[in-house]
Amino acid sequence: MTSQLDFSALKIAILGGGPGGYEAAMVAASLGAEVTIVENKGVGGSAVLTDVVPSKTLIATADTMVRVATAYNTGVKFDDPKAAYADLGQVNDRLLKLASEQSQDIAAGLERAGVRILHGTGKLLEDHRLEVSTGEGTEIVQADAVLVSTGAHPRELPGAKPDGERIFNWTQVYNLNQLPEDLIVVGSGVTGAEFASAYNGLGSHVTLVSSRDQVLPGEDADAAQVLETALQRRGMKVLPRTRAESVERTGDGVRVALNDGTTIEGTHCLLAVGAIPNTADIGLEEAGVTLTDSGHIKVDGVSRTTAPNVYAAGDCTGVFALASIAAMQGRIAMAHLLGDSVKPLKLKQVASNIFTSPEIASVGVTEEEISSGHYQGDVVKLPLRTNPRAKMMNVEDGFVKVFSRRGSGTVIGGVVVGPRASELIYPIALAVAQKLHVDDVADTVTVYPSLTGSIAEAARRLHVRSS
The missing domain is CATH 3.50.50.60 (FAD/NAD(P)-binding domain)
Known part of the structure; x- marks a missing residue:
């Protein structure tokens, strides 16, 4: 279907301006397409305005408080042990300002790329048209292809209605x-x-x-x-x-x-x-888009739905509720549609992070999949309390796990628990994605002292003796 299109004149409509939508728009615009984004909250969507950006900013402030609270072990003293406190009003003002600025930055980047931003709510019609309701009325957006990236909203309990006060x-x-x-x-x-x-x-x-x-x-x-x-x-x-x-x-x-x-x-x-996908009453089923029992849009590895030239990305697909996955799905969709080089999304190569204190990051095969026999693998786990850099940083909790394929020694997964696990998981994710051998990781010199030293040490312990 897409091979018959004139890519240079292709019109693409994107419903939803979150990470899946705006990243797709940037790719499509760079490849010469004419792009319109429809978004009713602000560019960046919930991820930027009410979810990822503000929540992780709040978490970063809390992490500072935790480090201050445990600083006495390092010799740092306070005249008043309770001198540090959180001014939540100031904390929230700051994080909302950062979210707004991020949204404005994304919008400016899209406009520089030639993307049209239409503020309103949209509904998918036949022939890839969008009916958009704006503050000034209704507009029909003509398109050759559509990407749906409408996200999700918080689930409620029948006996618990949020009131925004208590x-x-x-x-x-x-x-x-x-x-x-x-x-x-x-x-x-x-x-x-x-x-x-x-x-x-x-x-x-x-x-x-x-x-x-x-x-x-x-x-x-x-x-x-x-x-x-x-x-x-x-x-x-x-x-x-x-x-x-x-x-x-x-x-x-x-x-x-x-x-x-x-x-x-x-x-x-x-x-x-939990969350509910924003897929109701936007014309999906009428347009031939199949939804799962949970209301998510069914997509394949290159973000195609069951309707021709209709793609989907982000939380509305139920693949992984991660901004990074939404962005990747959007980029893959446009690359596929516009004939650029593309690789299908491989979930076993996706690194994810939980921004608690300590952070928890993981990638690839899980230990449970190894224990159950689904994968044949070896596991090495090293507590961070034995790492010299962790000792210097007063880190009490955490570990590094690396999983390798039994016999071959190929890195197939890992888990990091500790400060900045979101950064530390990257070398393991790189090893998984590139199918590196544990010796490739072990033989790469790490800084001493560093937390990454534990990743290299785990890889050394997974070394497979050559025959």
Whole structure:
């Protein structure tokens, strides 16, 4: 279908200006297409305005607080042990300003590339047209191909409606001017764990309601245990195997009813119980786009949907709820559509990070897949407390794991738990993507002292003796 198109004159409409949408737009514009983005919140979408950018800024501030709180072990002293405190109003003003500036920077870059930005809501019509409702009326955008990148919104519980004052979803917490004294976080997945860790670091007393046996269900079990231990040591209360049935306002706080018949009370409650794709009532099924039972758009490895010349990227696809994946899906979609060189998305090469304190990063095959026999692999785990740089940095928690294919020694995965794990995972991700041998990693000289030294040491221990 796409081979018959004149790429230089191709018109592309993008519904949603988040990472999937704006990255796709930049690629398409660079390849000569005429591009229109439709976005109703602001360029960057929820990822920039209410999700990734503000939440990670909040987390960075909390990380500073945690390092200050543990600095006494290094010889740093304070006349008043409680001298450091978080001015949440200033923290939130800063992070919202950064989010706005990031959105403006992205918009300016798109405009320089010749992309048209149309502010409004869109609906897919036949023949790849978009019906766009703006503040000035309705406009029909003509296109030869469409990328849908509409994201997702917070899921709600039937008995717990966010009000933006005491009961919040993750887009509303930046309304707070005072630090919650006693915060109840419902949901121990990535979002719940990140916010629980952040507010714990900022000084709130946090209770985390977890429906599973461990915080971060589905993640590396050792990593989840390190995180849970660290959070409990810093005063967090974790309620495992517990579900919230309802949340209600009290006079000056909230009351959460649990599935065992008990209740807990706090000053505020944050709901982090998943997300729902923004795919309803935008004309997808009428246009021939197949949705999964969960409402996500079904896509293949190059972001194609089941409708000709309709692609999709980001959280609305349910592939991985990561801004980096949304961006990659968008870039792949446009490269495929416009005939540029492209490689299908390979999820086993995707590095992800959980921005808790400590951070948790992973890539490739999991240890559970090795233990279950799905992959034949060897595992080496090194605690960071034996790393000289970690000792100097007063790092108490964390480890490095590297997985190699049994027999061949090819790096197939890894996990890093510790400060800046999001940076430390990169050499392992590079090794996985490029199918490097453990000796390739081990024989690359690392700085001494450095945290990356533990990655090289793990690789050395996975060395396969040549026959």
